[in-house]
Structures are given as structure tokens and as C-alpha cells.
Amino acid sequence: MPFGHFIDVTPMLQERGVLDVILQVYNEKKQGFQIRQSLLVFRAEDVTLILGLRCDGDIVSFKNEKDESNFEKKFLHKMHNRHRNAIKDNLLTIVLSKKHKDEQTFVKLLVVYFMTMIMFPNSVLHASLFVARYADNLASLGCYAWAHATHR
Incomplete structure (x- = not known):
């Protein structure tokens, strides 16, 4: 398990595809991955470490502007x-x-x-x-x- 070092669980064997397994353990209510008794939640700071993106700065707006460039x-x-x-x-x-x-x-x-x-x-x-x-x-x-x- 690639993120196994973040949590203390024994390896799980699954016969389904990896994506299916990931989706099966995602807890939408808690916004994290429920792996047995552990909840693995990714924060913006984790995204910074994984993708190397800036964590501080101006907020990105997802709204479309009407004026096209x-x-x-x-x-x-x-x-x-x-x-x-x-x-x-x-x-x-x-x-x-x-x-x-x-x-x-x-x-x-x-x-x-x-x-x-x-x-x-x-x-x-x-x-x-x-x-x-x-x-x-x-x-x-x-x-x-x-x-x-x-x-x-």
C-alpha cells in the first residue's frame, strides 16, 4: 500500500482493481479513506508535498468570467x-x-x-x-x- 507508512494497518489483499478499492474505502461524510479503524484524510498541505504546488497565496476562483480573452x-x-x-x-x-x-x-x-x-x-x-x-x-x-x- 503506497501510503501505508502514514497509518498503522496490516496489508490488505484485494482482488478488485486499485481504483475500485480506493473508492470503496472513501468515506464521503468524513472526507477521508476509512481503512479498518484508521481514517486517512488528505489535507492541502499533503497536496503540496505530493504535487509540489504552492499552499499559500490568493484563493483560486472556480467561477467563469464572462469576458473572454x-x-x-x-x-x-x-x-x-x-x-x-x-x-x-x-x-x-x-x-x-x-x-x-x-x-x-x-x-x-x-x-x-x-x-x-x-x-x-x-x-x-x-x-x-x-x-x-x-x-x-x-x-x-x-x-x-x-x-x-x-x-x-
């Missing part, structure tokens, strides 16, 4: 453009382009991709609109409490 209009305006594969295709197009490479757009798309796949994943593999607002302002990315937002 040029970046958002060009790359994320339509639902199919926000799918993981479309974002990946746009990243590859920029990398493989023989014309002038737009590094800033590449970095913004990469930030959206990471936020969509690692920090704020969803079952449909689409980027949430709120991530574009943060990716669009690269200079302020370091000001936010990303560990708290990811934990939420």
Missing part, C-alpha cells in the same frame, strides 16, 4: 476545442510549425493541459473555462494557493 477565443471557445486531445493537437501544431513559434501561447496551452489533466480533471476530459483565465495571465500564476484549489 483572445487566447480563450482562439483556442478554447468551443467545447470540442477544450477536449484534452484538441489541446494536445494545438500544442503539437505549435511545436511542429516551421513558422515563428509562439512560445507564450504554447506555455498557456500547456498550463491549461496540466490543469485539466492533473490538477482539475473531470470525467469528460475537457478544460473548465476558469482555467483559461489563470493560464492567460502567466505572470500571476505563482500568486495562487494551487494546493488548496486542487485539494478542493
Whole structure:
């Protein structure tokens, strides 16, 4: 068990898939993993240790703003453009382009991709609109409490 050193339990043998086991022991009421008599709760500080994200800073808002940026209009305006594969295709197009490479757009798309796949994943593999607002302002990315937002 990868987190066995956090709690004092003997190893459990399961024949189901790992994800199924994890979901089976999650206690939504207590917001933690109930493993026999132990409750394993992950805090934002644990997310900081696991993912290396900042724990202090400005609060991340999950609300969508009505004003779209040029970046958002060009790359994320339509639902199919926000799918993981479309974002990946746009990243590859920029990398493989023989014309002038737009590094800033590449970095913004990469930030959206990471936020969509690692920090704020969803079952449909689409980027949430709120991530574009943060990716669009690269200079302020370091000001936010990303560990708290990811934990939420």
C-alpha cells in the first residue's frame, strides 16, 4: 500500500482493481479513506508535498468570467476545442510549425493541459473555462494557493 507508512494497518489483499478499492474505502461524510479503524484524510498541505504546488497565496476562483480573452477565443471557445486531445493537437501544431513559434501561447496551452489533466480533471476530459483565465495571465500564476484549489 503506497501510503501505508502514514497509518498503522496490516496489508490488505484485494482482488478488485486499485481504483475500485480506493473508492470503496472513501468515506464521503468524513472526507477521508476509512481503512479498518484508521481514517486517512488528505489535507492541502499533503497536496503540496505530493504535487509540489504552492499552499499559500490568493484563493483560486472556480467561477467563469464572462469576458473572454483572445487566447480563450482562439483556442478554447468551443467545447470540442477544450477536449484534452484538441489541446494536445494545438500544442503539437505549435511545436511542429516551421513558422515563428509562439512560445507564450504554447506555455498557456500547456498550463491549461496540466490543469485539466492533473490538477482539475473531470470525467469528460475537457478544460473548465476558469482555467483559461489563470493560464492567460502567466505572470500571476505563482500568486495562487494551487494546493488548496486542487485539494478542493
